[in-house]
Amino acid sequence: MKSHLRVHYFQHIAGEGFGSCHGFLKSHKAKITATEFFALPVDLSLELEALPHVDEVDLLIIMGGTMSVNDEANYPWLKLEKRWLRRYLAAGKPAIGLCLGGQLIANALGATVSRNQHQELGWMDVGRVSHVPENYFQIPDKLNIMQWHSETFEIPRGGVRLAENKVCQNQMYQIGRNVLGFQFHPEMTPHALQLLIENEEDSAVFNGKYVQPMSELKKSIKSKFEQGNQLLNRAIEYVVNA
Structure with missing residues (x-):
């Protein structure tokens, strides 16, 4: 992987930070910056100037959160984030969305995010969809992975579904070669899980x-992650x- 990448991440709630990939990126000498939407001053919460310029970001990682992507009335910065995302994605730049982040990418591109039939929380099995084209990102046949969501995304136009389970059909998608959206939490660490449990x-x-x-979740051993x-x-x- 390229070294000295300019990696920016979007954080939506206090306590749900960068997750497991921080050390991996630092080992490649990445420069890591963040936008903490929950901490934006009111007078900046709707201004694109509050965010980095698209050209200043080599990789965007969008974290999870407790809010719905549809709750723009209570979280007005969601409009700002979606506007910026559309610009960033239109430029063909790399992005990864994790849980709420995957929902935000999908919604910014016009896909619906709605209540899933069942809430999903804990270590759940997720499987690779059959017939994923060879040139797309390949996941294992089965993962036991952390879930923590009430809503689900539709696959955005032009996207390909990569993973599913019996509780929530759309677990992961890919757009082009440079965008991956997850419904689950591959970034979860023991510390991050403890914070979520407390909340x-x-x-x-x-x-x-x-x-x-x-x-039961409090007993999760390190190897599970x-x-x-x-x-x-x-x-x-x-x-x-890509």
Whole structure:
């Protein structure tokens, strides 16, 4: 992978930072910057000047969050983020969206994001879709990966679905050679999971037959995270080498 990449990430909630790929990118001497939308001053929350210029970013990584992409009334910066995303994607630049991030890319390109039939939280199996073209990003036949979502994206126009499971059909997509959207969380680390568990215990907004108990998630061993973390590193290499 190229060294000295200018990597920018979008963060939507405090505590859900860059995730597992920070060390991987730093090992390639990447320059990492961030936009923390939750911390933008009100007078900048709708101004494109609050974000970097498209030409200043070699790779964009969009993190998750607790809000819906449709909740622009309560989070007005969502409009700003989608406007900037359309410019960035139109320039043909590499991007990876993680959970809310994957939903944001899809929605910015005109796809619907809506409530999934079931909430999905915990270590869940995700499988590769059959007949993915050879020149597209390849995931393992089966992953056991962290899920934490209530909504789901449609596949954007021109996108190809790469992964699925029985709870949520659209788990991952690819657009062209340089954009990957995930519904799950390959970036999850033990520390990041602990922060999410603490917030969930405070609010208790998830329930249903595909929601694992917090007591069980607290026992997640370190090796559980490795497959997703390695997948994300491969995804980064794939989009920046497109």
